[in-house]
Amino acid sequence: GAGVSQTPSNKVTEKGKYVELRCDPISGHTALYWYRQSLGQGPEFLIYFQGTGAADDSGLPNDRFFAVRPEGSVSTLKIQRTERGDSAVYLCASRDSAGDEQFFGPGTRLTVL
């Protein structure tokens, strides 16, 4: 089966604009995670979905960031009023309910000019 996919692979936007990043998890995986990785750092947790609901959104840095997973599959990370400090690679991962391994997608590189 296919792995986790993310679109777009690259996104360049201007400061103040709104962006949406999409994640399509492995089919059947109930858990979905968003992480953000800055250059030279490890991934930083943002939010975790179990099914349609956000089980833990403690990593979202502020109220400009929001994520949804309306049907328990595809998820969208939404960033309003982007700032230059939002520039990073946004990684999505999914996990089967029976296991602990998180499978990562290729990431979306966001650049805010």
Added chain:
Amino acid sequence: QKEVEQNSGPLSVPEGAIASLNCTYSDRGSQSFFWYRQYSGKSPELIMFIYSNGDKEDGRFTAQLNKASQYVSLLIRDSQPSDSATYLCAVNGAGGTSYGKLTFGQGTILTVHP
């Protein structure tokens, strides 16, 4: 103190040598521990996970866990140039809504030179 800390790199070893990567964590309630490998420009891929104290071996890789010392390590035997990458230590949350949330270290860059 950072929640997950890895030994500062970069680490350079000759081909065929043993590479030793270390990680400490602060949350005593952590239940599972992961080592990911990340090639430049790519996403992390899981190498090994470990839950119990002691050693776990998989091919050329051995993960070691000591919960009393809050320490986890990864040994790579017979290192190959293809092992050159950033190695990320990750710790799973203590339970409840934290379960599944991975906290990563900053990564250690490993270079294996021929």
